[in-house]
Each structure stands twice: as C-alpha cells, then as structure tokens.
Amino acid sequence: MKNRLELRAITRSFEDGGTARVILDKLDFKAAEGELVAVIGPSGSGKSTFLSVAGALLEPSSGEVLLDGEPINRMGKQELADVRLRKLGFIFQSANLIPYLKVEEQLRLVANLAGVSKTKAAERARELLDQMGLSHRRTAYPEKLSGGERQRVAIARALMNDPSVLFADEPTASLDAARGLDIVQMLARQVKERNKSAVMVTHDERVLAWCDRVYVLENGKLIEQ
Amino acid sequence: MYLALREMRFAKARYSLIATIMVLIAFLVLFITGLAQGLAYDNASSVQNMAATHFVLEQGSNHRFTRSQVDHAKLEAAERIVGKNNAELLGLRMTTVVPFGGTKKVDVTILAVEPDGWLSPAVITGSSLSADAAGQVMVDQKLSEEGVSIGTILVDQPSGTKFTVSGFVRNESFSHAPVVFVNQRDWLAIQSQADQPVYNAIAIKGATAQGSELQAALPGMEVIKKSAAVSAIPGYKEEQGTLTMMIVFLFIISAFVLAVFFYVITIQKTSQFGILKAIGARTAYLARSVTLQVLVLSVGSLVLSGILVRLFEIALPESMPFRLGSSTFVWTSAVFIAMSVSGSLFSVWKVARIDALDAIGRAAA
Numbered sequence: 001m002k003n004r005l006e007l008r009a010i011t012r013s014f015e016d017g018g019t020a021r022v023i024l025d026k027l028d029f030k031a032a033e034g035e036l037v038a039v040i041g042p043s044g045s046g047k048s049t050f051l052s053v054a055g056a057l058l059e060p061s062s063g064e065v066l067l068d069g070e071p072i073n074r075m076g077k078q079e080l081a082d083v084r085l086r087k088l089g090f091i092f093q094s095a096n097l098i099p100y101l102k103v104e105e106q107l108r109l110v111a112n113l114a115g116v117s118k119t120k121a122a123e124r125a126r127e128l129l130d131q132m133g134l135s136h137r138r139t140a141y142p143e144k145l146s147g148g149e150r151q152r153v154a155i156a157r158a159l160m161n162d163p164s165v166l167f168a169d170e171p172t173a174s175l176d177a178a179r180g181l182d183i184v185q186m187l188a189r190q191v192k193e194r195n196k197s198a199v200m201v202t203h204d205e206r207v208l209a210w211c212d213r214v215y216v217l218e219n220g221k222l223i224e225q
Numbered sequence: 226m227y228l229a230l231r232e233m234r235f236a237k238a239r240y241s242l243i244a245t246i247m248v249l250i251a252f253l254v255l256f257i258t259g260l261a262q263g264l265a266y267d268n269a270s271s272v273q274n275m276a277a278t279h280f281v282l283e284q285g286s287n288h289r290f291t292r293s294q295v296d297h298a299k300l301e302a303a304e305r306i307v308g309k310n311n312a313e314l315l316g317l318r319m320t321t322v323v324p325f326g327g328t329k330k331v332d333v334t335i336l337a338v339e340p341d342g343w344l345s346p347a348v349i350t351g352s353s354l355s356a357d358a359a360g361q362v363m364v365d366q367k368l369s370e371e372g373v374s375i376g377t378i379l380v381d382q383p384s385g386t387k388f389t390v391s392g393f394v395r396n397e398s399f400s401h402a403p404v405v406f407v408n409q410r411d412w413l414a415i416q417s418q419a420d421q422p423v424y425n426a427i428a429i430k431g432a433t434a435q436g437s438e439l440q441a442a443l444p445g446m447e448v449i450k451k452s453a454a455v456s457a458i459p460g461y462k463e464e465q466g467t468l469t470m471m472i473v474f475l476f477i478i479s480a481f482v483l484a485v486f487f488y489v490i491t492i493q494k495t496s497q498f499g500i501l502k503a504i505g506a507r508t509a510y511l512a513r514s515v516t517l518q519v520l521v522l523s524v525g526s527l528v529l530s531g532i533l534v535r536l537f538e539i540a541l542p543e544s545m546p547f548r549l550g551s552s553t554f555v556w557t558s559a560v561f562i563a564m565s566v567s568g569s570l571f572s573v574w575k576v577a578r579i580d581a582l583d584a585i586g587r588a589a590a
Binding site: 048051052055057058078081082083084085086088089090092096098099100101105108109110112113114141157158169 | 227228231232234235236497500501502503504505506507510581582584585
C-alpha cells in the first residue's frame with residue numbers, strides 16, 4: 001500500500017521566553033491509502049502544531065514531510081499554497097465556510113482557485129453534494145445550515161480538488177454525539193472509497209471506533225494505541 | 226473576482242451604505258470641480274479665449290493689466306522681434322456704465338482692441354467692430370440680462386462717453402464683469418488727459434522661443450505667460466485656491482473613508498482570510514479581491530454621481546457659473562479612483578499579513 005503522507009523525524013520548537021520549547025520531537029508518521037488516522041492528546045500537547053506541519057501550513061524546524069512520496073520542504077510560500085489547494089483538503093473545527101457563499105459556491109470557489117473549468121466544477125460539485133446528502137441545500141447560505149450540514153459541506157469542499165490527504169481539525173467539536181459520529185463515518189467512507197488518506201485531530205473519544213489507527217501525541221512523539 | 230462580487234451581493238446593506246457615502250463625496254467632488262471651472266471661466270474667459278500666448282506688461286505691475294501702461298513705441302519694439310502680425314496693443318479699464326435713460330448701473334470691463342486684429346472676438350449677433358465707426362461697441366451676451374440690446378446706448382460713468390451697442394459676443398468676461406469691446410478711437414475718447422493713447426499691455430502670439438529676446442528689447446517691461454496674467458486677475462487666485470483646497474480635501478476624505486471601512490471589515494474577516502489561505506488561496510488573489518471591491522465601489526459611485534451632476538446641471542439656472550467638460554470629468558474621476566485604491570492599500574497590507582495558521586485550532590470564524 002502506498003503512503004500518501006509521510007513525516008520523517010519532524011522536530012518543531014518555539015522560542016518561549018528565551019528557552020526553546022520542543023513541541024514535536026523527531027516525530028515519525030505515516031498514513032496509507034484508504035486510512036483514517038486519529039491523533040488524540042491533551043490540550044497543549046502539540047496537536048495543532050502537528051496538523052499545521054503535516055498540512056503544509058507551518059515549516060518544521062527539521063525533518064521532512066512527503067506527500068505522495070514528494071518532499072515539500074523546500075517549497076516557497078506560493079508553491080505551498082498550491083500544494084494545499086490541489087493535494088490537501090482541510091476540515092476545520094467549525095464555521096470554516098465562507099459566510100457569503102452559497103453551499104455550491106463554497107465548492108466552486110476551490111475549483112475556481114485551482115483553475116478548473118466551470119462545467120467540470122459544476123458537475124463535480126453536484127456529485128459531491130449528492131453523496132453528502134446536501135442536494136436540496138445547494139443554494140443555501142451557511143447561516144441557514146445546521147452544524148452537521150456545515151461540516152458535510154466542509155468535507156465536500158475538502159474533496160473538491162481530488163486531494164491526496166484530508167486533514168480534519170476537531171471536526172466534531174461543535175456537534176452533538178450523533179451528528180459527530182455521522183460526520184466521522186462519512187469521512188471514513190469517503191477516504192475508503194476514494195483511496196485518500198485522512199488525519200483527524202480530535203478530543204472526541206466516541207468517534208475513535210471509526211478510525212483505522214489511533215495515535216496519542218505525548219511529549220512530542222506519537223504513540224500508537 | 227469570485228469572492229469580491231459575491232460578498233457584495235451577500236452584504237448588500239453594508240456595501241450600500243458605504244456606496245452612498247462614496248456617491249455623495251464623488252458628487253461633491255464633481256460639483257465643486259465644475260463650479261471652480263465655471264467660476265474660472267466666468268472670471269477670466271476674455272483672457273483665456275484670447276489667441277495670445279504671452280503678454281508684455283510694465284515691470285512692477287504685478288502681472289495686472291490695470292496697473293500697467295504701454296505705448297506705441299513699445300509695440301513697435303515688440304513687433305520688430307515677433308513680427309507685425311503677432312503683437313497687438315490691448316487697453317483695459319474696469320468701469321461702470323448706465324444704459325441710457327435707465328438708472329441701473331452695471332460694472333463692465335472695457336477692452337480696447339484693433340477691430341480687424343486677432344484680439345477682436347467673433348460677433349454672434351449684430352455687426353462687429355470697425356475702425357472708423359465712432360461709438361460703436363460689441364458687448365458680452367450677459368449684458369442682455371440687464372436689458373441691453375442692439376442699439377442700446379451705454380454711458381460710461383467716469384468719462385460720460387456714450388457707446389451704441391452694435392453687436393453681441395459670447396463668453397467674454399474679465400473679473401466677473403461682462404466685457405465691452407471698443408475700437409482705438411473710442412479708447413482715446415475715454416482717456417481724459419492723454420493726447421496720445423496709452424494702453425495696458427501688448428498681446429503676443431506664439432512667441433515661446435523669442436521670450437528672452439523680447440524681454441531684452443523691452444527694458445522696464447515684463448513678458449508673462451497667459452496663465453500668469455489669468456491668475457493675476459483680481460480674485461481669481463483666491464477663488465480657485467479655496468475651491469481647489471476643498472477638492473483636495475474631498476479626495477483625501479474619500480481615500481480615508483474607504484481605508485477605514487475596508488480596514489474594519491478586513492479585521493472582522495481575519496479568520497475568514499486565514500481559512501481561505503489555508504485551503505490554498507494566494508495572498509495576491511485575496512488582495513485583488515479587496516482592490517476589486519474598492520474599484521467597483523468607486524467606479525460605481527462615480528457613474529451615479531456623474532449622472533446626478535448632469536441632472537443638477539440641467540436644473541441649475543443659466544446665471545450659475547458651472548462648467549464640467551468631459552476632459553475635466555475624466556481627469557477628476559481618475560484622481561478619485563486612484564485615491565480610493567490608495568485607501569485600500571492599508572487593508573491589502575493587512576490581508577497580506579494574515580497567517581493561514583489562524584485557521585487551525587480556532588473555534589469561531
């Protein structure tokens with residue numbers, strides 16, 4: 001099985017009042033095709049930093065990030081933005097939709113940014129919204145959607161440009177248990193069906209049953225459970 | 226472009242409010258510009274419309290026609306340099322006339338010109354000046370509002386000289402007073418003491434290259450450009466200065482209004498921009514989006530206020546000096562747009578500084 005995402009000996013430290021605080025310490029990580037991997041850990045353990053480094057948002061102090069086998073370390077800001085646009089998909093905690101775009105436009109935006117043709121984008125948006133059970137909300141603004149619907153739109157948007165890896169940052173944080181489970185199930189299904197990898201950072205232990213592997217982030221290292 | 230217009234569609238109320246302010250400011254800018262131009266024209270159209278490029282005035286006259294004196298000898302000296310057809314004497318006197326039989330006094334400016342020369346304007350009704358017809362004058366059309374028509378006799382108050390209006394000319398005023406054109410014989414008649422006519426200036430045509438030569442040949446005289454003569458007309462500089470200051474302030478205000486508006490909504494949208502950057506939107510794309518919104522607002526409000534100004538112009542009374550030519554309109558609009566865009570730079574800078582990392586670990590956007 002191919003590794004979609006691979007982190008090799010990632011170290012990330014911050015200057016904190018004159019002393020360097022090591023958040024990630026020679027951390028190794030792999031996510032293969034069709035895998036949904038969960039990362040849990042107490043607050044302040046560095047989950048966000050881990051996600052930022054893996055998601056090409058933050059440069060590691062040392063170590064390598066490989067996407068589909070390609071290192072992304074030495075890329076410039078614009079190249080990294082392009083990598084995030086085309087190869088990565090993000091699902092954030094809540095309200096990560098743009099308030100002034102209708103559901104379908106949320107999806108069309110990322111296609112538009114990537115320069116995908118209008119007809120192709122429209123077709124793909126329709127297909128994704130169908131799968132997420134959102135066809136009837138195509139022209140609704142985010143403020144009219146329920147929390148669960150919003151996260152489904154976010155998943156659809158993350159999948160829009162057919163990325164390799166999906167990142168989910170506490171996707172169930174603002175949902176009740178049943179809705180949260182729905183979202184994670186949906187995410188897991190998409191990952192399997194489309195042969196993606198997904199990394200989910202979460203607090204929510206109820207959803208871990210749906211993940212292929214679960215890691216705990218402790219002292220800058222990932223420990224498999 | 227995708228974001229900019231959709232956001233404006235969504236937040237209609239917010240953008241309509243700012244657009245209204247912009248329309249009002251743009252309207253004021255255009256209106257005052259038109260007024261400034263109109264007043265300038267009303268004040269100085271006679272000099273502005275003259276075919277002259279330079280004037281020769283007495284030194285120490287502070288560029289003012291009324292303070293300067295020249296005579297035939299100076300004209301001949303000037304003619305030797307620029308050629309006989311390119312120099313003409315100009316007499317100017319501000320005075321008060323009374324239409325014969327009436328009691329109402331009217332301030333006018335008397336201009337003495339060569340009847341067949343290039344300083345003499347084209348007549349629109351009646352007959353033009355002639356060198357030998359005594360007491361026949363051409364007057365500015367504005368005098369018809371005072372009841373003056375062809376054949377009306379005007380009495381010059383200080384000298385008691387009577388003139389008969391023989392024709393009307395258009396757009397001829399000096400220091401806001403309508404102009405009465407007289408020939409040189411009548412000019413002599415209103416000069417009480419002189420046996421030889423004294424004029425105020427020599428008008429020169431196309432002498433840009435001979436300026437210093439001319440200056441050397443005319444000791445005690447000063448060669449000035451037409452624009453310098455225009456701004457020395459009493460009240461001209463003061464009028465234009467006040468209005469220009471208002472226009473400049475309006476430009477700055479419009480830039481600041483937009484700057485503040487966009488800065489506030491940009492700050493409000495910080496986490497939104499963070500998310501957009503995280504999902505792969507480039508800074509340039511977002512900056513373009515902000516700039517496009519500013520452009521849509523400023524161009525849109527200019528179009529609206531342009532229409533408003535035109536409607537206003539139709540409704541204004543004839544006597545109101547208002548002129549907004551298309552070149553002035555285009556120029557003013559260009560400055561307005563440039564100022565607006567410069568006002569958005571601050572927000573663009575703010576957008577550029579927003580980090581995609583803001584999107585991670587945030588509960589609310």
